Amino acid sequence: MQGKISLLYLLGFTIAASKIMDGVNGLYLNMAEIMYIDARMKRIQELRKLRKQSGKKMELSSYEIEFQGVSFSYQKDYKVIDTLSFVAKQNEVTAFVGPSGCGKTTVLRLISRLYDYDNGKILIGGKEIANIDIDCFFENISIVFQEVLLFNTSVMENIRMGKKSATDEEVIQAAKLANCHEFISNLPEGYQSMIGENGSKLSGGERQRISIARAILKDAPIILLDEISASLDVENEMKIQESLKYLLKNKTVIIISHRMKSIEKADKIVVMHQGKVESIGRHEELLKISPIYRNMLEKSNMTENFRY
Template sequence: MFRILEKRFALSEKGAKSLVKGIFFTILLNLSLMLPAVYMFSFLDSYLRKAFDSSVSISDGIWYYILLGLGFMMIMFVLAILHYRNAYTIVYEESANRRISLAEKLRRLPLAYFGEKNLSDLTSTIMEDATALEEIFSHAVPQLFASIISIVLISIGMFIFNWKLALALFWVVPLAGGLILFSKKFQQKENIALYNIKREVSEQVQEGLETVQEIKSYNQEDRYLKDLNKIIDGYENQLIKGELKIGALVNTCQSLLKLGLASVIIVGANLILSGNIDTFTYLIFLLISSRVYGPINDVFNHLAALLYLDVRINRINEMEAMPIQEGKTTFETDNYDIEFKNVDFSYEEDKSVIKNVSFTARQGEITALVGPSGGGKSTTAKLAARFWDIDSGKILLGGYDIGEIDPETLLENYSVVFQDVVLFNSSIMDNIRIGKSGARDEEVIQAAKLAQCDEFACKMPYGYDTIIGENGETLSGGERQRISIARALLKDAPIVLLDEATASLDVENETKIQTAISELVRDKTVLIIAHRMRTVAKADKIVVLKEGKLVEEGTHDKLIDENGVYANMWNIQQESFGWSL
């Protein structure tokens, strides 16, 4: 049973057990809500029956009923506390664990997954979907199951008490429940439509935040706001339409239940006239009947909420079902040569990006990846660090297949400097220390000086403790790039990946950082990507990629002599130095 609940509601094993406990205590609370009716039945049976039959004596005094009432109140109070702890507090703990589980899952997913999903979509799943599950599981799911079980137990008791009156009361329940279940596909369709348009709103807002500079630069504010308002209006209309339809459906079912009470009145009156029941029994049954529809109404309301929950559960299950990158958590090797053997890779099926690529980047050498834009240089460098898993072939590190090494273990051996630098809204010191957790301030500052960060850091209001804003918004492109290089210097890993590491630097700073990079790459395995030919001319090996294929390989002089793709790129760039405006 627990396995079924785990799969159906995207719960952990502990969460499934907690849900069962929550349902159990909710059942007890629902049944305790019948205690006032039982109390009234007992009291009226003693005092009101005497009004219909003078020969009946009152067996229990008023103090008995006062104590009985207090006892019932105490039972309801204790059950309410137990219900809250097991149906709410535990659900919130499960919600926290779910968020942690999703974050852990994201941490172990291949980067290909993030290429297929945008930021607003992932944020929606982690925050909004998890919050919706928390709310519905605390306020609907236990109550739904508990209400169904409570109704069954109460109906059994009422059928035993008087099956004719019970039949008159409950004949509408299958009719109303069938209407809800019959409309399941319709409700799911409305829920999916609502959810999708809500995601569009989030994506549009996210896009506006990320591209605000471009929107303002090209005077597109009015167009952007017009498109945003159109999407929001669509969301509002869909929300109103969906809630109106589903609300009308639920209210219709609840109205049908009222026919059951009318049936009890009619059937009960006929039974009194025929002498099958007495007036007192009839009145008591009406009193209990007025309470029994509460749990049924709850079922209808919660069932509609549960159908809406399905959309969010499916998204979380989709993420949980994604294959993660796994492997050995320990790795030792005598060398750090990187060898590509007939590697094929594609971001999408049947759209190859890397095609049968084979080469070796040796330790102690600089291997440069060059070629026309879109040739697969950056992809090749990322594959070397297992940012993605290849389609076929092998990538070896020191003779070991990196596909069999856990990504986190593998990346302990890599220092990476990409063109797109990511910084955090923290201090310069903390942003550099990401390269080596727990590094002393002296180590951080030493790496910063090698990367020429000391020059601008010392001019900041608080020096290295200055907060640089979201993604380093207070820094220039070159300053951000130097912080990224400082991270790599601090990490001092045996393998270095440099993807346009000096692209954002002016000539003066590029010259300074080349000295730091020379220190960084000493005696290490280096893969470097650069469009400036003079940056790679002194590389020990140059690998030329074009349209995902390795077309040339060798030293600068060798490739110039071959007069191929590399020589053509070199000649074009040399000619460009003489251009003027």
């Protein structure tokens, strides 16, 4: 042991060490990839365990929506919807209001069959939705949520998702009714412009109006709207309200909104509290009978009248 090492041994050790480190690094990279794949496989297995939604093709004689004692839980020990009953009549606007967490959005999710209810019945035209063929069911419903789902393709094709057989002229007409023809025309390639993943190249108001154009083009008899103007500025909200006049005409409409002004003229307003109906009526009636509605209206007015 002289505390020395030859150049040959040093070079050999360095090369061997680098090879070992390459192997270790490769192992770490492979482990990360394996963990990623394992997580995805678990999600796929969970999806395969879900009960397949089925049903029969049916002709609906009307598009009235009725909840009969419906209950639903995301978790077994807590009912988000508790024996809920109401009727949303055809060709009328039924609005849902209530404190956050009262179950308003869950009502729309149950109607649109994103979840299956635990107890009770949900009927459309007198037929339970669980018995209706899923494709037939979705032909009759248009959904416009606050979080708009768009695809990384052209504006034209994103709107045409509402009706695959639509001509270019029909798409453009729907865009005009939805107040989005002007901004689309100003895009670099107009209706052929690519809008990015989930419409990343567009503003929130523009994405929302394209979603409404898609629903106008589909022309389904049932319309579900969930907080579609919650995060928009005044200008975009006004344009969307204008476009909704065409979308909602002669339809069965269910709408959720925190902006009380937008639902005051609804044919029926359902006030919810802790998954149940607190009161049902028109705006003028609820001012007299519902303390929750009055409280929400007062808070809404205070927010709108606030000045810095």
